[in-house]
Amino acid sequence: MASIPIIAGLSEIAGDYDALFCDIWGVVHNGREAYIEAIAALRQFRAERGPAILMTNAPRPVSEVRSFLEGLGVPQDCYDAIISSGTVARDDLARRAEAASDTLPILHIGPERDRGVFKGLDVETVDISEAHIALCTGLFDDEVETPDDYTPDLLTMKSRGMIMLCANPDLVVQRGDQLIWCAGALAEAYEKLGGRVVYYGKPHPPIYEAALKEARKATGRGIIRPLAVGDGADTDIKGANRVAIDAVFVAQGIHAAQVGDLAAEGLAQLFAVPDARPKAAMRALVW
Numbered sequence: 001m002a003s004i005p006i007i008a009g010l011s012e013i014a015g016d017y018d019a020l021f022c023d024i025w026g027v028v029h030n031g032r033e034a035y036i037e038a039i040a041a042l043r044q045f046r047a048e049r050g051p052a053i054l055m056t057n058a059p060r061p062v063s064e065v066r067s068f069l070e071g072l073g074v075p076q077d078c079y080d081a082i083i084s085s086g087t088v089a090r091d092d093l094a095r096r097a098e099a100a101s102d103t104l105p106i107l108h109i110g111p112e113r114d115r116g117v118f119k120g121l122d123v124e125t126v127d128i129s130e131a132h133i134a135l136c137t138g139l140f141d142d143e144v145e146t147p148d149d150y151t152p153d154l155l156t157m158k159s160r161g162m163i164m165l166c167a168n169p170d171l172v173v174q175r176g177d178q179l180i181w182c183a184g185a186l187a188e189a190y191e192k193l194g195g196r197v198v199y200y201g202k203p204h205p206p207i208y209e210a211a212l213k214e215a216r217k218a219t220g221r222g223i224i225r226p227l228a229v230g231d232g233a234d235t236d237i238k239g240a241n242r243v244a245i246d247a248v249f250v251a252q253g254i255h256a257a258q259v260g261d262l263a264a265e266g267l268a269q270l271f272a273v274p275d276a277r278p279k280a281a282m283r284a285l286v287w
Helices: 036-048 062-072 085-099 112-117 147-159 183-192 205-219 233-242 264-270
Strands: 019-023 052-056 081-084 104-109 123-125 133-136 163-166 172-175 178-181 196-199 226-230 246-250 280-282
Touching: 019 036, 019 205, 019 233, 036 052, 052 062, 052 205, 062 081, 062 085, 081 085, 081 205, 085 104, 085 112, 085 133, 085 163, 085 205, 104 147, 133 183, 147 183, 163 183, 183 196, 205 226, 205 233, 226 233, 233 246
Parallel strands: 019 052, 019 226, 052 081, 104 123, 104 133, 133 163, 163 196, 226 246, 246 280
Antiparallel strands: 172 178
8 A cells, every 4th residue: 555645734735626624623723722833724725725614523513613713712714614513413403303293302411511512402301211312422521431431321222222313423532632532432332232323523424515515605616626634534534535535634633642753654554444545644734
């Protein structure tokens, strides 16, 4: 298998593309601080090539994601739109609630801060014995708990035949210099027990379809060749591959310990599977 090209900056390949689909967490910020060079790269792409759409597996409405970015110092003039897995999950949950004969009883697995994903919908949060489905947005306390802590509840859900709606397919996310468990880890554990999971966000096609729609809206024309940028092999890179979009891997995110300073051996191990193969790799998102 040919080695993955290493590029110093986005400018080396940007001329081949007319839209940018950029991951947020691990690329534009690390959960605690924004990356100034990434913001500059997004601005430059918009100025020279086309729209920049931020894509995130955050299980929250776009309005909350935007507020969070503003709090970190990420300005709105570096992107055209935000697409979140939380919004895609909310749309499906709304359809399920509308199809129900009465208020839909759900089990919410996740912290209080994520409840905006179903705020205003005709749903009621109940305990595991009364719920029809489970909506997983993360762990209740992601700095203390691990997926193993949820095994008893997952077994109960499986015995009741409950579907889990996973509003964040990420297994882990970078928060400062730590890796924190995400909803995807619980969903994966549930599937291993034989449970059924519906995923929203990367690497699944619906979020890319939504990004294309936003890019067309931003330009008023068709998008011929978008480029994806992300730090997750199983989400950003695999997702782009699934929908035939070229992708650039950013090494400073969740796989930093594995790939080091873009070591060829680490990259080869990370992308050994054929359905996760980037067009190029770079240390960080810079122009």
